[in-house]
Amino acid sequence: MDFYRAYRAYNLSLAQSVPGPEAPAAARNSGGVYPRLAVYMGGGSSHSWLWFTQLFERLGLHDLTFLDQDGIISGGLAGCHGLAISGGDTFGMAESLGPAGAQALERFIREGGLYLGSCAGAYLFLHSSKKSLDLFNWVPAKITNLSSRLPQARELPDKLCTPYGCSYVYHPVREAVQLAGCGREPWSGAAEFEAPLYGGPAMIASDDTQVLARYEGFTSRTRYLVEPDLAAETLLNKAAVLRADMGKGVCYLFGPHFEHPQYAQANQLLADAMYWDLPAQSHEAAPLTAFERVAARAKRAWLGDLKREVSNVRVVALGLESHPARWLIGRKVYEPAKLRVFAEAVWQRLRKLERVPRLVLPETAVELVAKWKAVTFCVRLLYRDLHRGNDTQCVAEELFPELNLASARFMEVYFNNLLEEPNQGRRACSVA
Amino acid sequence: MEYLSSDKVAVIDLASGEVSEDELSEDLVAQRIGGAGVTAALYEQHKDGDPIVLGAGLLTGTLTPASSLAVMTAKSPLTGTVVHAPLTQYMGQELKYSGFDYIVIRGAAPEPSFLWIHDGIADMEPAGDLWGKDVWSAVQAVRQQMGDELIQVLGAGPAAEKGSNLAQVMVNQWASGDRFGLGKLMAAKNVKLIAVRGMGLLEIAEDDDFVTRCLEILGQVKSGAWAGRQGQGDLGAALGFDDYAAWLEPLVHRSHSSFNTPFAYNTFLFLDDDPSLLEESAQSEPGVLLGDPAAAGVLRAMGLAAADAAAVIKACAKAGLDAVAAAKVCQAQGKTAAAEIQAALEGIDGTVVGLSGPFSDWAPQGLASDAASWKRRMAVAYIFGIDPIFALMAPEISEEGLVELAALGTGLEITQDSLDAVVADLCG
Numbered sequence: 001m002d003f004y005r006a007y008r009a010y011n012l013s014l015a016q017s018v019p020g021p022e023a024p025a026a027a028r029n030s031g032g033v034y035p036r037l038a039v040y041m042g043g044g045s046s047h048s049w050l051w052f053t054q055l056f057e058r059l060g061l062h063d064l065t066f067l068d069q070d071g072i073i074s075g076g077l078a079g080c081h082g083l084a085i086s087g088g089d090t091f092g093m094a095e096s097l098g099p100a101g102a103q104a105l106e107r108f109i110r111e112g113g114l115y116l117g118s119c120a121g122a123y124l125f126l127h128s129s130k131k132s133l134d135l136f137n138w139v140p141a142k143i144t145n146l147s148s149r150l151p152q153a154r155e156l157p158d159k160l161c162t163p164y165g166c167s168y169v170y171h172p173v174r175e176a177v178q179l180a181g182c183g184r185e186p187w188s189g190a191a192e193f194e195a196p197l198y199g200g201p202a203m204i205a206s207d208d209t210q211v212l213a214r215y216e217g218f219t220s221r222t223r224y225l226v227e228p229d230l231a232a233e234t235l236l237n238k239a240a241v242l243r244a245d246m247g248k249g250v251c252y253l254f255g256p257h258f259e260h261p262q263y264a265q266a267n268q269l270l271a272d273a274m275y276w277d278l279p280a281q282s283h284e285a286a287p288l289t290a291f292e293r294v295a296a297r298a299k300r301a302w303l304g305d306l307k308r309e310v311s312n313v314r315v316v317a318l319g320l321e322s323h324p325a326r327w328l329i330g331r332k333v334y335e336p337a338k339l340r341v342f343a344e345a346v347w348q349r350l351r352k353l354e355r356v357p358r359l360v361l362p363e364t365a366v367e368l369v370a371k372w373k374a375v376t377f378c379v380r381l382l383y384r385d386l387h388r389g390n391d392t393q394c395v396a397e398e399l400f401p402e403l404n405l406a407s408a409r410f411m412e413v414y415f416n417n418l419l420e421e422p423n424q425g426r427r428a429c430s431v432a
Numbered sequence: 433m434e435y436l437s438s439d440k441v442a443v444i445d446l447a448s449g450e451v452s453e454d455e456l457s458e459d460l461v462a463q464r465i466g467g468a469g470v471t472a473a474l475y476e477q478h479k480d481g482d483p484i485v486l487g488a489g490l491l492t493g494t495l496t497p498a499s500s501l502a503v504m505t506a507k508s509p510l511t512g513t514v515v516h517a518p519l520t521q522y523m524g525q526e527l528k529y530s531g532f533d534y535i536v537i538r539g540a541a542p543e544p545s546f547l548w549i550h551d552g553i554a555d556m557e558p559a560g561d562l563w564g565k566d567v568w569s570a571v572q573a574v575r576q577q578m579g580d581e582l583i584q585v586l587g588a589g590p591a592a593e594k595g596s597n598l599a600q601v602m603v604n605q606w607a608s609g610d611r612f613g614l615g616k617l618m619a620a621k622n623v624k625l626i627a628v629r630g631m632g633l634l635e636i637a638e639d640d641d642f643v644t645r646c647l648e649i650l651g652q653v654k655s656g657a658w659a660g661r662q663g664q665g666d667l668g669a670a671l672g673f674d675d676y677a678a679w680l681e682p683l684v685h686r687s688h689s690s691f692n693t694p695f696a697y698n699t700f701l702f703l704d705d706d707p708s709l710l711e712e713s714a715q716s717e718p719g720v721l722l723g724d725p726a727a728a729g730v731l732r733a734m735g736l737a738a739a740d741a742a743a744v745i746k747a748c749a750k751a752g753l754d755a756v757a758a759a760k761v762c763q764a765q766g767k768t769a770a771a772e773i774q775a776a777l778e779g780i781d782g783t784v785v786g787l788s789g790p791f792s793d794w795a796p797q798g799l800a801s802d803a804a805s806w807k808r809r810m811a812v813a814y815i816f817g818i819d820p821i822f823a824l825m826a827p828e829i830s831e832e833g834l835v836e837l838a839a840l841g842t843g844l845e846i847t848q849d850s851l852d853a854v855v856a857d858l859c860g
Contacts, residue, residue, distance in 0.1 A: 315579060
């Protein structure tokens with residue numbers, strides 16, 4: 001049995017409170033909790049929160065909530081055991097969350113919450129003197145991919161760097177890199193493995209922070225954005241993954257995207273890490289949200305309306321996939337291919353929802369259709385303006401956050417339908 | 433229907449705007465196989481609604497060589513009989529992956545509309561702003577509106593809107609194999625366009641064996657009689673058009689194939705730019721796609737220069753006219769000069785003579801040994817979804833091979849006997 005299935009079987013038995021298979025090794029001390037997890041999709045986040053979502057789903061973890069900065073500030077972490085923040089624009093995240101968001105995050109973790117941060121989600125917790133970032137100075141580590149002189153780009157110049165005051169955070173390579181475990185729990189058995197790097201940090205940690213994995217080498221799939229010698233000097237033997245205590249909670253900072261769906265070994269290590277440090281209970285009860293079971297006819301109508309709009313977005317996204325347009329939104333470069341990542345993630349799950357006999361829908365279900373209709377309008381406008389040679393920056397700045405939000409609101413509905421009794425959030429059914 | 437199928441038939445009632453969905457039953461497929469076999473059955477089932485039935489062949493959009501065909505089945509306004517118009521280029525595969533196996537369009541819309549078929553959704557959209565536009569403008573407009581250049585469009589042009597018997601249903605900007613005035617029927621139903629985008633996936637029952645067999649057939653086709661030939665010039669030569677290739681040659685820009693069709697028998701002619709140009713033309717409309725072997729042949733026989741003939745074909749494509757029929761009507765009226773023909777196209781109408789049987793003579797009978805074998809070959813092509821012209825060019829795509837692929841692809845018991853029964857029914 002592969003590890004996804006092992007975790008899935010274990011988690012679904014927990015969710016349904018029925019006897020199940022033995023816990024995977026890393027989960028043996030986790031207290032048998034079926035966790036509620038928060039995924040950050042707010043300001044500054046790009047599309048990679050969908051990778052965490054996919055991983056959690058593959059592990060049978062359906063009690064998910066998708067939070068933007070307002071959700072975090074207004075208490076959305078209540079009832080959650082863990083929070084995942086993936087890639088994007090670190091400055092954008094810090095500015096969006098602001099002091100109130102930082103305070104909510106800090107309280108959540110110090111009271112026992114688990115933090116999983118990859119790429120931008122890792123940078124966010126590192127020490128910084130920059131405004132907004134300095135609200136999140138919780139893990140004492142330095143990054144090695146920082147320079148006052150910008151290296152020359154070998155390729156993909158728009159992916160090379162992010163300005164950082166008078167310096168630059170540069171990204172020496174992209175795609176798969178070789179990593180090696182450092183022999184520490186929960187990864188004492190991890191030897192060499194691969195994970196994809198898309199701008200994440202290489203780190204030097206202080207003594208009170210554990211290094212779980214280091215950058216070990218490059219692979220045939222590694223793309224060098226700078227000269228190989230500089231890439232090696234910047235990355236190799238530097239920390240790729242850190243584990244740090246924070247109050248009663250724990251933070252994991254992943255330079256590479258361990259949650260990427262095409263890297264099973266990295267996925268397993270992330271799952272093992274998560275279960276190693278999951279709190280036995282959350283620090284507050286989860287808020288109840290009103291959901292209603294709908295009849296077959298209403299289900300068909302709602303799904304049909306939503307499918308229409310998601311498909312319309314999907315059509316345009318596929319047509320634009322290889323378009324050379326680029327947009328700098330915040331400090332992150334977006335390309336048209338990202339549109340399809342969102343559309344496909346929702347589309348595939350819509351197909352699964354069709355097989356659920358009776359849907360549970362929130363009162364805001366109609367608004368979700370309207371939101372996707374607005375995305376359709378926006379993405380078609382983007383298409384027309386691109387083909388007319390018009391400036392599309394404003395449309396893109398409106399579209400990506402709208403698409404992000406529409407996708408997240410859909411995921412809420414989707415995962416609530418995987419939970420058989422949504423308001424209790426502890427019983428799960430499977431439509432896989 | 434589990435394999436080679438989306439398992440859905442859309443039934444669109446144009447009058448009410450309602451769309452219902454039926455499952456595609458395995459029994460129907462086992463009995464009627466696919467393509468025209470099924471569209472004919474659905475036509476009978478819905479004939480009280482004077483339907484247009486659209487569908488792909490059973491093997492359309494697969495690795496089967498030349499599996500590019502979609503079929504439009506309806507009662508021809510010209511013959512009053514049920515006919516099957518062949519639709520090639522990329523329409524077949526887009527339809528196959530659109531989430532519907534077949535689309536039944538009943539009745540007439542109360543106002544100008546277009547249909548938007550995508551991901552198993554059939555939407556009826558207003559087309560007031562498209563009505564009156566020429567085919568090229570309308571295709572461009574709907575692609576702009578929906579946001580994708582890959583959308584395949586069946587269209588009715590201004591000729592259809594005016595009720596001309598010569599109105600053809602067009603595939604994108606170009607001519608189709610419709611010789612039956614189905615463009616006129618579309619417009620009579622107030623349907624300006626049917627736009628299709630296919631992004632679905634199909635399952636194959638015995639996938640490894642299916643692919644292996646497809647590759648074997650492809651290998652045989654590529655070492656067959658048409659190996660190394662391409663374009664309308666070579667097709668014309670095979671049909672006995674003397675010096676046809678040389679006549680076209682000064683205008684030839686490139687050859688162009690339909691989906692998965694091993695030899696590119698269509699030819700793109702440049703009229704308003706240098707045919708030797710390798711980079712993309714700066715002209716918005718540099719030329720015309722020649723895919724109908726008879727069109728240029730008729731105009732050439734009337735004494736037109738290739739450039740003049742191509743200009744007439746381009747004008748017909750924009751107006752949504754069958755260029756062959758338009759040329760013959762002009763000839764009958766004694767208009768044989770290029771300028772006279774061009775001037776006559778606006779508002780042209782007339783009687784089309786010589787139409788018989790349910791299949792289009794767009795696939796030239798001259799490529800078959802006799803009329804009976806041509807008719808049978810057409811029926812087989814329309815059932816399985818093989819480009820009809822290519823079906824005549826490539827005997828390597830045998831009935832036996834297609835039956836075998838159908839069985840491997842669907843897991844159903846489809847035999848030569850089943851095929852014979854459907855062919856007999858279609859051929860009358």
